[in-house]
Amino acid sequence: MRYHLRNFILKSKYIQNLIVKRIVTLPLLLLLISFGSFFLANLSPSDPAEVTLRVNDIVPTKEAIEETRKELGLDRPFLEQYMTWVSNIVLKGDFGFSYESKKSVLKELLQATPITFYLTIFALGLIVFFSFFFGILCAVYENHWFDKTIRSLIFITTATPSFWLGLLLIWFFSLKLNLLPSGGYDSIYSLILPAFTLAITYISTFIRIIRNSLIEIKDAPFIIYAKLRGLKKSKILKHQIKNIIPPFIVALNMSIPRLFAGTIIVENVFGLPGLGRICIQAIFNRDFPIIQTYILFMAILFIVFNLIADLWIVIKDPRKRV
Numbered sequence: 001m002r003y004h005l006r007n008f009i010l011k012s013k014y015i016q017n018l019i020v021k022r023i024v025t026l027p028l029l030l031l032l033i034s035f036g037s038f039f040l041a042n043l044s045p046s047d048p049a050e051v052t053l054r055v056n057d058i059v060p061t062k063e064a065i066e067e068t069r070k071e072l073g074l075d076r077p078f079l080e081q082y083m084t085w086v087s088n089i090v091l092k093g094d095f096g097f098s099y100e101s102k103k104s105v106l107k108e109l110l111q112a113t114p115i116t117f118y119l120t121i122f123a124l125g126l127i128v129f130f131s132f133f134f135g136i137l138c139a140v141y142e143n144h145w146f147d148k149t150i151r152s153l154i155f156i157t158t159a160t161p162s163f164w165l166g167l168l169l170i171w172f173f174s175l176k177l178n179l180l181p182s183g184g185y186d187s188i189y190s191l192i193l194p195a196f197t198l199a200i201t202y203i204s205t206f207i208r209i210i211r212n213s214l215i216e217i218k219d220a221p222f223i224i225y226a227k228l229r230g231l232k233k234s235k236i237l238k239h240q241i242k243n244i245i246p247p248f249i250v251a252l253n254m255s256i257p258r259l260f261a262g263t264i265i266v267e268n269v270f271g272l273p274g275l276g277r278i279c280i281q282a283i284f285n286r287d288f289p290i291i292q293t294y295i296l297f298m299a300i301l302f303i304v305f306n307l308i309a310d311l312w313i314v315i316k317d318p319r320k321r322v
Helices: 002-041 048-055 062-072 078-092 105-140 145-158 162-176 188-219 221-228 233-270 275-284 288-316
Strands: none
Touching (some): 002 078, 002 288, 048 062, 105 233, 105 275, 145 188, 188 221, 233 275, 233 288
């Protein structure tokens, strides 16, 4: 009882210290990221005022460009623009307005977030299911024809660009078989092909991780002891799976923000009105407020999930608290 209480206190203190350290360093990290995104966006050779006028079908005369620059605040010094943007975010929660639509950046991004969220969750479900299913089978039938076939497919799918795979899936399932929608968002069926396109690279990676992890621990002392006790193969396999779940969860947790950010290509291939499509449109239209806010949101997402992964490791592995 005393040991468990002491272990709980140490674990709680370590977790508190870890959270406090992250909270202390978070503002500085976000400040550096925001400055980097603001600085890189302003390196563009194109004038956002001129692009904005062309997008809105207005002739970009010198007078119109100067007036638009004043309206957008682009005539002020760089540091003044940056400080105004940061202070509005911190004090008012105002991320600015879109140069193109004149609407609030935050509202535009929040309207597009549900599609990207559903797509990420769907892809995550596919990753977990297919990774465990094929990873376990490959480990059980090590060096069998099934294992070799799956490993060959893993090699091919890992090297396949997601946009090309998406076009192949559209050609086969939408045009040839007419089974699934080729683009847009009408129902949950519209997310099947995009989710599979987004998930396929991660599925290949995690199948390899699960297979190799199960093979590595099959000669571990606790597995040998279980065999000597005469346990069934199914029970021994359960013991193996229990031991690979924690590192799998950590790796999966770190992949979630990458999945979320990776929708930028898939959404444009399938014409989904999500964050990725808005970001690409903003890049073409030099809509800097949307680009900068998108980068900031992605940075926050990576920081949060990195913290969750660290906390999970600390909770599950006492050696990491030293």
